[in-house]
Amino acid sequence: MWNRAELKEDSKSLLKLNYLPFVLAGFVHAIAAGSFASGNSSVRAVRSWDNFSGDGYYGYDEYAVVEEIADYLMPFLGIALLTAAGMWTVMLLVNVFLLSPLEAGCKRYMILSREVKPQYQEMIFAFKNCYGNVVKTMFLKKLYVFLWSLLFIIPGFVKSYEYRMVPYLMAEYPDMASYEAFRISREMMMGNKWEAFVLDLSFFGWNLLSAITLGLSGIFYSDPYQLLTNCALYLTLKRTHPSFGYVPGDDNYYFQK
Numbered sequence: 001m002w003n004r005a006e007l008k009e010d011s012k013s014l015l016k017l018n019y020l021p022f023v024l025a026g027f028v029h030a031i032a033a034g035s036f037a038s039g040n041s042s043v044r045a046v047r048s049w050d051n052f053s054g055d056g057y058y059g060y061d062e063y064a065v066v067e068e069i070a071d072y073l074m075p076f077l078g079i080a081l082l083t084a085a086g087m088w089t090v091m092l093l094v095n096v097f098l099l100s101p102l103e104a105g106c107k108r109y110m111i112l113s114r115e116v117k118p119q120y121q122e123m124i125f126a127f128k129n130c131y132g133n134v135v136k137t138m139f140l141k142k143l144y145v146f147l148w149s150l151l152f153i154i155p156g157f158v159k160s161y162e163y164r165m166v167p168y169l170m171a172e173y174p175d176m177a178s179y180e181a182f183r184i185s186r187e188m189m190m191g192n193k194w195e196a197f198v199l200d201l202s203f204f205g206w207n208l209l210s211a212i213t214l215g216l217s218g219i220f221y222s223d224p225y226q227l228l229t230n231c232a233l234y235l236t237l238k239r240t241h242p243s244f245g246y247v248p249g250d251d252n253y254y255f256q257k
Contacts, residue, residue: 002192002236004199011228015221018113021120026224028123029106032099100138101126108171110224110231130174137178141166144182161193162186168234188237196233203229 015022105123112118126134141163149156165185169176176184189196203226210218238244 002195002233004195004202007199007232007236008202008225008229011225011232014113014228015225018117021117022110022113022224022228023220024120025106025109025123026227027219029103029110029227030218030223032103032106096139097135100142101131101134104134104138104167104171104174106227107168107231110227111168111171111235113228114231114235126170126174133176133178134170134174137166137170137176137181140178141182158193161196162189164189164196165234165237168231184241184243187243188234188241192237199229199233 102123104126108125109118109120109122112122145156145160145163147156148159163182163185165188166181169181169184173181203222206217206222206226210216210222
């Protein structure tokens, strides 16, 4: 069983050793992973007019007035809806084809930093290696979590932890088939979802501070710190997974103090 405190302490030490590159990688990752294109549904309340007798107040038919206003506004409403749909489509395409592979690349940079000092080009690794497969797998991950979230939120929350390792697998193995990535992620997170949730909760104070400082503390410390810790979790779980074989404990998968 992995130890949350050890993962965080090792990541904190590694962040101090190579601070500025990790801040840059964390900033790029925050943009890539946090800018999801999402559609927000809204509920519109419709108020009925009282059916006054006669022609209405001061001789006017209020229904006729409303219909006239509606006829005038309909073209503008249609344009607004088309504009919103176009913007949503553009955001979705940017997220799928640009931000998702960039997210995997940032994770790759952090993973490699446990062994060597990687080049910044690693952050765009997915654009040059099995780009289509990375895009497809990352899209399917988000789609599955979204569809499961339609079932009263909780199933989607659980699935988000079940598929948590998919981006890391794409970062290291961009040619891995999608179904294999989902299978391995499920197996890696089996029995670890609750502990991973507690790990996320342990960063609540840092996330709150980031919100208070308008993201500054996140950019310059907590975002790369959290990303390094999550990468350390992935590597720790990977060590004992049968798909990769056992790696001796003294192998430098993560920073040794």
